[in-house]
Amino acid sequence: MTSQIQNTPSSEQIRRAPKVLLHDHLDGGLRPGTIVELAQETGYSGLPETDPDKLGVWFREAADSGSLERYLETFAHTCAVMQTREALVRVAAECAEDLAEDGVVYAEVRYAPEQHLETGLTLEEVVEAVNEGFREGERRARDNGHRIRVGALLTAMRHAARALEIAELANRYRDLGVVGFDIAGAEAGFPPTRHLDAFEYLKRENNHFTIHAGEAFGLPSIWQALQWCGADRLGHGVRIIDDIQVAADGSVKLGRLASYVRDKRVPLELCPSSNLQTGAADSYAEHPIGLLRRLHFRATVNTDNRLMSGTSMSREFEHLVEAFGYSLDDMQWFSVNAMKSAFIPFDERLAMINDVIKPGYAELKSEWLFQQTASTSGSLREQG
Numbered sequence: 001m002t003s004q005i006q007n008t009p010s011s012e013q014i015r016r017a018p019k020v021l022l023h024d025h026l027d028g029g030l031r032p033g034t035i036v037e038l039a040q041e042t043g044y045s046g047l048p049e050t051d052p053d054k055l056g057v058w059f060r061e062a063a064d065s066g067s068l069e070r071y072l073e074t075f076a077h078t079c080a081v082m083q084t085r086e087a088l089v090r091v092a093a094e095c096a097e098d099l100a101e102d103g104v105v106y107a108e109v110r111y112a113p114e115q116h117l118e119t120g121l122t123l124e125e126v127v128e129a130v131n132e133g134f135r136e137g138e139r140r141a142r143d144n145g146h147r148i149r150v151g152a153l154l155t156a157m158r159h160a161a162r163a164l165e166i167a168e169l170a171n172r173y174r175d176l177g178v179v180g181f182d183i184a185g186a187e188a189g190f191p192p193t194r195h196l197d198a199f200e201y202l203k204r205e206n207n208h209f210t211i212h213a214g215e216a217f218g219l220p221s222i223w224q225a226l227q228w229c230g231a232d233r234l235g236h237g238v239r240i241i242d243d244i245q246v247a248a249d250g251s252v253k254l255g256r257l258a259s260y261v262r263d264k265r266v267p268l269e270l271c272p273s274s275n276l277q278t279g280a281a282d283s284y285a286e287h288p289i290g291l292l293r294r295l296h297f298r299a300t301v302n303t304d305n306r307l308m309s310g311t312s313m314s315r316e317f318e319h320l321v322e323a324f325g326y327s328l329d330d331m332q333w334f335s336v337n338a339m340k341s342a343f344i345p346f347d348e349r350l351a352m353i354n355d356v357i358k359p360g361y362a363e364l365k366s367e368w369l370f371q372q373t374a375s376t377s378g379s380l381r382e383q384g
């Protein structure tokens, strides 16, 4: 008798599995059709394509440059159409809807309020519009039979000088839809310590933050983010692999920083497809997530920019299932890791894990028991 337990989840099961997303950019996840419509409505004439399908392809190809700096240039077009209250509400609502449709039950979505002030909105108006959109998207998702909770992370751009102001904004909107803070943008030449005042302020306020580090630039960036800035999580952090040596016999040696990251359970917001595009990894099969998962780092799976990578949480998991043979148990492990690392209160994280995530996977894992197979059809002939 061979086991009927299905080890490889189907695409459909991957989509239905409860997933948790900690690293997704609002301005990196617009629907191409929405960009085209908003450009028409707001009079933005700079789009490289006006057919939604072609525009989607354009974003993926332009982002596929092998360089983080060139990848980031594509955001000029999405930010250009996100300059009014209505546009921000719409984009945020569609974001929550799309994630829910994809089986995401909890998401922290980030954006940089300072990039949405071109037509006169204030920072507060930007935050309130996005929050309103997330609530609207949660409601629409519920009406369609999906449950999702979305929290906002406010990002400051690391080349700019508004980090303290944005950190204060995040603190003011704490408990009002904003769950934390982040810095993003080009990494090389802009170390996180430039924004130490913002991080120190947030620590004094007992608030939470993540830092994009260890993506385009390696260990010094991760070290600064953790040991100078005190980041709760690492945005990417994938270059921690540079501090791990695997010998020919398979034995593994962690350097001091990699040990610290693993020992302290520092969450890594890994984004496989994005890393392939910016050149931080060469293929899914070679992506460090395989080793980091084996070594029990606090690894999580994320989309980064769904538009630029033509991806979704389900797509990311599909790639990983194919590359590493992951099962539903592995998916649950990543999802529980992510939920443990979220910035909402502990009791809510625990309830999400015990009452939403684990039951969701248990349901999927038990499906094989109820499948009609030849051996249960009652016919002697089919017993073989």
Ligand SMILES: O=c1[nH]cnc2c1ncn2[C@@H]1O[C@H](CO)[C@@H](O)[C@H]1O
Binding pocket: 025, 026, 027, 028, 068, 072, 075, 079, 110, 111, 112, 115, 155, 184, 185, 186, 212, 215, 274, 304, 305
């Ligand atoms: O992977 C990334 N690394 C660094 N910065 C990024 C990445 N993806 C997006 N952004 C930057 O974050 C801003 C706010 O969402 C985006 O406008 C983009 O410039």
Ligand SMILES: [Zn+2]
Binding pocket: 023, 025, 184, 212, 235, 304
């Ligand atoms: Zn990112």
